[in-house]
Amino acid sequence: MADYFYNIHDIVKFKVATKDRLLFSSYFERFKHEFEYFKVDSIDKADFVVEVGPFKASNEGCVVTEEGRYYIKEGYLYTNDSYKTAQWEVEISRIEDETVRVRVNPNFSGYLFFGSYIIDFLLRVKMNQKGYPFVHGSGIVKDGTAYLFPARSGTGKTVTTMHFLDNGFQLLGDNFFIGHADKILSFPSSMNIFYYNLAPKIKKGLTSNILFGLKLKRLLYQATMGYVKIFTPVSVKSLFKGQIVDEAVPGKIYLMQVGSEFGIEEMSREDIIKSLLYNNQMDAYPFIDYISEYAYVFPDSWLSRHWEVLEENYGKLVDRVDSWHKVVLPKRVDSVTLQELGEIIES
Numbered sequence: 001m002a003d004y005f006y007n008i009h010d011i012v013k014f015k016v017a018t019k020d021r022l023l024f025s026s027y028f029e030r031f032k033h034e035f036e037y038f039k040v041d042s043i044d045k046a047d048f049v050v051e052v053g054p055f056k057a058s059n060e061g062c063v064v065t066e067e068g069r070y071y072i073k074e075g076y077l078y079t080n081d082s083y084k085t086a087q088w089e090v091e092i093s094r095i096e097d098e099t100v101r102v103r104v105n106p107n108f109s110g111y112l113f114f115g116s117y118i119i120d121f122l123l124r125v126k127m128n129q130k131g132y133p134f135v136h137g138s139g140i141v142k143d144g145t146a147y148l149f150p151a152r153s154g155t156g157k158t159v160t161t162m163h164f165l166d167n168g169f170q171l172l173g174d175n176f177f178i179g180h181a182d183k184i185l186s187f188p189s190s191m192n193i194f195y196y197n198l199a200p201k202i203k204k205g206l207t208s209n210i211l212f213g214l215k216l217k218r219l220l221y222q223a224t225m226g227y228v229k230i231f232t233p234v235s236v237k238s239l240f241k242g243q244i245v246d247e248a249v250p251g252k253i254y255l256m257q258v259g260s261e262f263g264i265e266e267m268s269r270e271d272i273i274k275s276l277l278y279n280n281q282m283d284a285y286p287f288i289d290y291i292s293e294y295a296y297v298f299p300d301s302w303l304s305r306h307w308e309v310l311e312e313n314y315g316k317l318v319d320r321v322d323s324w325h326k327v328v329l330p331k332r333v334d335s336v337t338l339q340e341l342g343e344i345i346e347s
Contacts (some may be wrong), residue, residue: 006038007179009185009246011041012126014119019053029049031115031191033233037110037244048100048122052114055103057091063297072297079293083117084227085109090118095294096302097337100126122282125306128187133313134187135179135276136283137256139172139248140164146172146184146248147345148321150279151256156333158191162202170245174236178259181319183247188240190233202239210234250321252345259328261335264310264344269315272324276314 003327004016014032028076059078062071071078078091100122106114124134137150138157147169151157161174170326171188178185193202193214203211210232217230236244255267257274258346281288295304329337 005040005043006035007040007043008038011130011132012047012123012138014048015046016050033235034115036235037188037237046099048102048157050104050119054105063292070293072294077085077290077294083113086113088114097278099169117286128310128313131313132178132180133310134176135175136279138174139177139184140169141172141245143250144249148249148253149256150276155256156257157256159333160338163199165243170243171240181316181320184250185247186244188236188244191236193232193234215251252322253324254327256327256329258331261330265326267326269318273311273314273318277311303342324333
């Protein structure tokens with residue numbers, strides 16, 4: 001048994017244990033990059049423990065939903081799930097306890113996804129429970145103040161982030177950051193690269209093998225008419241050495257969207273909170289299903305209140321920042337647009 005330990009800002013700690021060190025290491029690359037910033041040698045007490053490998057489910061006495069897809073009882077959920085070619089069998093027990101127990105058995109492709117599909121689920125729930133909600137978007141820092149860009153994928157947040165890093169800003173995260181009423185915390189997970197978001201700053205730090213792999217994945221994407229889309233995980237820790245900060249004071253929020261031309265619009269408090277919530281939910285596959293299925297059987301459980309609590313926590317974050325706006329970016333973001341955006345956020 002091989003154990004890996006992670007500590008997220010001394011707020012949530014977890015352990016991943018694998019029964020087959022060799023097999024796990026062979027497919028560990030994506031997972032390693034995603035959480036490497038928080039890897040530690042040991043932890044005192046885990047908020048959740050994940051065991052990777054074959055297991056026999058303890059799903060007797062369960063309520064069965066979705067024609068046998070989900071097995072649920074108090075503090076317990078089991079399902080055999082899939083996404084395209086990826087498959088995984090997962091059992092989550094002691095859901096309402098201080099330490100959640102998870103067993104997951106992925107197939108070959110499933111190893112690529114179980115970090116973002118299973119561990120992210122547990123991490124977001126536990127962090128939200130403690131008042132530290134995850135926000136899908138990028139975060140940058142200047143002079144100790146955080147500028148936050150919640151966004152959907154494909155809105156230009158990576159290009160925007162790279163521009164500001166080239167102009168004296170520091171990084172909280174490119175894909176997620178952690179909000180709080182008192183401070184914004186970093187979450188520098190792996191940067192998922194595809195041909196369309198290969199900014200010059202990133203390209204300069206990649207090896208020839210990675211660049212060749214990107215070309216092959218693009219060809220595969222085109223050959224399958226978009227069905228097989230394989231991102232390349234790149235270590236943010238190594239790419240932006242010395243530019244990552246752990247925390248910053250809440251500053252301004254700019255919700256990013258794509259439109260025909262550049263513009264900035266005001267938003268109501270209610271609208272920005274709802275947009276943060278829906279942005280999180282749209283990036284919550286498959287755990288949005290797991291929460292809903294469990295809440296259907298146990299509507300009074302803490303897990304059933306996850307979205308309600310998340311909305312409350314977003315409200316505390318919004319009330320703490322200096323301002324919030326919607327930023328509309330054109331489909332092709334150029335240097336002129338980014339310079340104009342920079343002048344606005346620092347004004």
